[in-house]
Amino acid sequence: MTTVMNGISSDSQPASPSPDSKALTQWPGVISHYARYLPISEFTPIITLNEGNTPLIRADNFVEACGGEFELWLKYEGLNPTCSFKDRGMTLAVSKARERKAEIVICASTGNTSASAAAYAAKAKMKCIVLLPHGNIASGKLAQALMYGATTISINGNFDDALRIVRELGETGQVEVVNSVNPFRIEGQKTAAFEICDQLGRAPDFHFLPVGNAGNITAYWQGYKEYYSVRKADRLPRLFGFQAAGAAPIVEGHPIEKPETVASAIRIGNPASWQGANAALNESKGHIDKVSDSEILAAYKLIAKTEGIFVEPASAAPLAGLIRIAKAGMIPRGSVVTAIMTGHGLKDPDNAIKSAGFEPIIVAPIKEAVMKVIGL
Ligand code: F0G
Numbered sequence: 620m621t622t623v624m625n626g627i628s629s630d631s632q633p634a635s636p637s638p639d640s641k642a643l644t645q646w647p648g649v650i651s652h653y654a655r656y657l658p659i660s661e662f663t664p665i666i667t668l669n670e671g672n673t674p675l676i677r678a679d680n681f682v683e684a685c686g687g688e689f690e691l692w693l694k695y696e697g698l699n700p701t702c703s704f705k706d707r708g709m710t711l712a713v714s715k716a717r718e719r720k721a722e723i724v725i726c727a728s729t730g731n732t733s734a735s736a737a738a739y740a741a742k743a744k745m746k747c748i749v750l751l752p753h754g755n756i757a758s759g760k761l762a763q764a765l766m767y768g769a770t771t772i773s774i775n776g777n778f779d780d781a782l783r784i785v786r787e788l789g790e791t792g793q794v795e796v797v798n799s800v801n802p803f804r805i806e807g808q809k810t811a812a813f814e815i816c817d818q819l820g821r822a823p824d825f826h827f828l829p830v831g832n833a834g835n836i837t838a839y840w841q842g843y844k845e846y847y848s849v850r851k852a853d854r855l856p857r858l859f860g861f862q863a864a865g866a867a868p869i870v871e872g873h874p875i876e877k878p879e880t881v882a883s884a885i886r887i888g889n890p891a892s893w894q895g896a897n898a899a900l901n902e903s904k905g906h907i908d909k910v911s912d913s914e915i916l917a918a919y920k921l922i923a924k925t926e927g928i929f930v931e932p933a934s935a936a937p938l939a940g941l942i943r944i945a946k947a948g949m950i951p952r953g954s955v956v957t958a959i960m961t962g963h964g965l966k967d968p969d970n971a972i973k974s975a976g977f978e979p980i981i982v983a984p985i986k987e988a989v990m991k992v993i994g995l
Pocket of ligand 1: 931933961
């Protein structure tokens, strides 16, 4: 008998694995792969979209462009199922919510958390409510929440207002909050540090990342420390975090009432994991600084043009910081540096088209017209 799968017909005999299939074994997602480091049991239903196992891409062209003499590796978290790093924490938060028989998950978001929560809730057959700052969500992220079927509420206020309301709703016990105030989010996100060590065969010397609500910097530090303690990593990196200049509460040392930046993902004035960020920075002998919107946009364009890697503006913040620090000669020659590309560029097509600096050239539908434009 012949069956047809994915348009390819095959005999019903089990196929013997082809030599090519070896390298293409199915990745099970971060919970199954890193189960022994995560707070799960045999009773935890695993809600996964096979997140994680994102590429770590060497970026020599970018290093050359900023005049450095170090190894830069970009962890391309934009290649997760909902195109941001949030999926690592969300798989665990939603799995644990399901284990506790919760029916509704809720979050506040600048866009990526809501996209991820909505997708994993859909997979878990749970209801999802997302609260977004009205008018400040990149269009791709809004499209995701709507398409995954979340009840999408736009708050006439900013992310900090939305998170305050979500926390209040969480106290009623009727909804499960899946922002990074939920410890399972941090636990899941720490797997990115494990992956970096596993991919590099060591921990980096410096680790650069954007900082918004500060869950990710907290999670990475936890991950690196855990891997070091079980001798899966040979050292601890120094963590270098970057906030946008108009939304830099940790750098300024006080909450920012009206945060503003082109990098809408990190437009946050009062981070929930502020203490976690301080601990990570102090313990790792790290550094936190702010970068201007024009520095962010310059790095955003440079990484796309030099490396073919398209990220959203927030992910370019650590690259802007790296450019500045490399130019000041502060990265010792030969260092191994990682930077986290937290979200995909297609999340925010409006900023991309605005920033590109040129538009498509419209011509008549004839060969000669095209040749004229390209100078042939
Ligand atoms: N990069 C991107 C693309 C983000 O979406 C976020 C946070 C960050 C960096 C900062 O990470 O908050 O852990 O310090 N986005 C949240 C959201 C706030 O709602 O999607 P953080």
